[in-house]
Amino acid sequence: MAPDSDVAAPEATGLRTHPLTAVVQGALWAAAATAGLISSLVTGDGWGELSPLVSLLVALGGGLVLGLLLGFVTWRFTRYVIDGTELRINSGVLTKSSRRIPYERIQSVDIAQPLVARLLGLAELRVEMAGGKDSRTSLRFLRVADAHELRRVLLSRAHGDGTTTPDEHRAVFTVVPPERVILGTILSLDFLVAAVGSVVLVVTMIWFGQIVVLLGGVLPLASWLAQIVARRVVQQWDFTLSRGERGLRIERGLLSRTSQTIPFARVQGIAVREPFVWRRLGWQRLEVDVAGYADRETEQDDSSSSILLPIADRVLAAAVIEMLIPGVRTEDLVRTRAPRRSWPFAPVGWRNRWIAADRTAFIAHEGWIERRTSIVPHSKTQSVELRQGPLQRRLRVATVEVHTPKGPVDADGRHLDERDARAALVAQLERARASRT
Template structure:
């Protein structure tokens, strides 16, 4: 431990919360970046203006540049009757029209200014609060002890302006608190302050040393450097210099190939085969649907590939830092204890290459219908076994070393010669003809493993401290065969906790043991206030390790 005499004096600037980096973390109300209205509403206004100009292109050329082309030299009296622009031209009201347009622009600027003026936020020792609205006021508050993560998003235009938006992820649906927009430097510092306060720390050795390094200078919230934003567009999301490098690097070729070798490609090939068959069978009009289908799938592939480009994952004192996105860069920090379930999957198309994908169940503040919800559940788009092990060790740091063979040799690659999982009994193989030897579970002291699938392999891992409940169900056919199904209940997500066609007595025994394990794990869980130092990243274990007897 650090000697108390060696701790630097508290150099936190006056008025700031202890250990804070940003001058915006002083418990007082602050406004967002002055360019926020431009990014939130001004771009939409520019789109509207562009549509109007495109529709009036011929008339505008005739009015302002009549010498460019004889095509636009049309007499005023030949224009369509009742046209407002025709009426303005005929009555020589150019100045009045320009003043009207200027008045509308001034009105919109005034609305944007009022919106920015009344949109404030503050960070206290317990909450992040945001107030907005002019006529109808809104006040949102995110308790720091319920923070599930803090995402930093930089759309392309915002990156060029050196700006970013923060999203504090709450513990409920549509409970996120957004700070749109801050300068990139302020956004990074504010995020660090929020995570430090959420961890339960107020002023510790690391915070004091950090304050001593950064000095007492206050950074203006309005600062934005365009050149730095352009550099960020080329080199990627900037990170603090003390951040460790990513433990996983995904080659672009592997990422593109993994998206082409996917279920969407199989669906596209099936659609093309159906269209060709329909054309041969005497309905050639179905060929017209080929181009839209290719465009739709192509758009999907491009979107998924660009979202996964520049992927990185690394440990930090505040949790796992994940960065992804080519045009819109998202950097999220997932604090400890916020992962409710982990699933490693592999399709049969990826098996020759040894590729895997990792998804999690976590609170993202978004519903499953949200188009952007999926990007916050995939923590490894595609990776080798070594990559999978490194990411799993970040997400499950408390998993004992002697339980890792249950994940790889017995779980992902199993069943092994001496299978320790409890699988579907032979008498019910007809209901799982291909995967009955893999369809099973294993209860360890602190996690529950569910192994499924032969064509699409998957292994779901449920930490006991995060599990909400466990259910057991049995239908009339199940009763006849003396089998049952179980379901581990966590928050809603892509990781399913259901597994069926298990021996009834084994399912009942699991039901009883999980209840005791959940109570024990929950009683000792302190991850909601982690307040600890980052642990070193262990190297992946090559080959089988010594196995231990699992809990019955």
């Protein structure tokens, strides 16, 4: 049921999510049970005397039945209400809970479609609020049209419009072709290491006949390879970046589709990564610190929400950076470089360590095999710290750290001359103070 302009009165009992939520939940539980069984069989733990096929069927059927029951109970006792001041989600069977989300605290509203939900035309609504790791609230599952309509309602009221106006006009900024994502993944150094290592172990295993001994090395490499492909190809498939008045929207995914909103005001910094092979082709990957996302990534072991652009040439990457941090420059700046005497900390990479700043942002650069440039707007600087260990004191070097919310951005000037580091600390504090006032 789609919300209208006056969705529900405060005293209303509320709306239910889609009844097929139980089916999606059952499929997710069955998949989790099957994955757990396969993992136990690979590690040598079985289910007693049952054959692998019977065990698989038992896990699949048991997970499906349990998931269906849990999904139905969850659906039956979950209702949501949209009134004039807040979104309220009531749930619970024995213990009742009511999650209240004032409109003014809503930062963004995302839409996710796991594979089974996508096949059934359903979607999960994820509401991001200002706060810490418990700031996400989800509604599982709604019809896709209802999810988009509810997102328009919530964003409209969050921004003070008070009406369910149509979604803001968005212009597609860029679409990353799947073949480019695949090529970039194949040419990444970690993929090449995992692929070559797996092939070498398989050939060695066949040649010497030591299957059991070498299987322990093949499986971790194969698992690493699968994770790389899933994270960089499957999750970033058909990556589309569009822009609206209030922020960017990212749509991506081959099997499960995700629509993620990045409000301009929540961007805390940008990291530019240049893997070894990519540098020769002029390619870069952009990652972004978004306030509130990092804690959930740590819990779920998923960094996909930090990807701002999976692969791009330097011109496109510079255009996206300019869109989020207007006026920033990474070239033609006065750079403070790490001195030669800091080589014990990075025998080769010390040459690539430097920091710089313009009127807009603080910039830190490092890396030899993979170069990383971290860009932090002065207004997003939380604190600045000078760190100097015993060996650093002996070599007269120090590290200056510009603190931002936890995420891919790491704006540290490592092992600089101690006088340069102290001067950079004082200067960055002044820039941060001035940008806020």
